[in-house]
Amino acid sequence: MNLFRLDGKVAVITGGGSGIGQAISQCFAAQGAFVNIIELNETAGTETLANILQDGYKAAYHKCNVASQTDVKAVMQQIISGQGRIDILVNCAGIAHIGKLDTTAEEDFDRVYQVNVKGTYNCMLAVIEQMKQQDSGVILNVASIASSVGIPDRFAYSMSKGAVLTMTLSVAKDYLPYHIRCNCISPARVxxxxxxxxxxxxxxxxxxxxxxxxxxxxxxxxxAKPTEIAYQALYLCSDEAGFITGCDYPIDGGFIRLNN
The missing domain is CATH 1.10.287 (Helix Hairpins)
Structure with missing residues (x-):
């Protein structure tokens, strides 16, 4: 059986130039998707694109700051105009911060919020109308184990990933009539x-x-290895996962359930 293929699918991967996002971009391209890499770091984005193209797969790179709704809408519209649709959105762009409540400065809190929360919102907002018109689509958000359990010195980061989890549930509920699935994954350390x-x-x-x-x-x-996260993302974005929506999937080496 030839499972988990993405042939003919148009995928958008934010933060697709490095780390988990890079692994997902390369995995999805190898499985037949046309991968649009959304990445603020131009060097990382172009290098990932070159590697995918060198392997004979299909991809494009778009420089974009996900915290800017104007930038995001422009890039997504460019993708839709050029490729006709967006089948898969993976929100992987994110930043971290160390600090407790009383050691987190307002500017650091705002910075984490702008990228991790507003960036995820911006990207989902920019694709949802196209997915509604298609009457199909898959959104996968990258949350964290910090969405579900207390992590020391990660106040702002935990806030942001908790928001990613609950936005996922809301979108999954609201867009069921349009056959749009929305899930999230929660990695431990990768x-x-x-x-x-x-x-x-x-x-x-x-x-x-x-x-x-x-x-x-x-x-x-x-x-975890980045490729291990990518394989879980692949399953959830594939047609084989067509009965799954509104779920959070820890991929954590036992962290949540076995750390006692």
């Missing part, structure tokens, strides 16, 4: 270049120690 940079910046001189410590917070004993 080993990406972002994580390496995050550790280097915040724990200089203790990189190996902190990597080991963070890895072991997952009961399975390691961080």
């Amino acid at each position: 080993h990406t270049p972002f994580v390496d940079g995050f550790i280097s910046k915040n724990y200089p001189g203790k990189e190996a120690e902190m990597f080991e410590k963070l890895s072991k917070t997952q009961p399975i004993g390691r961080m």
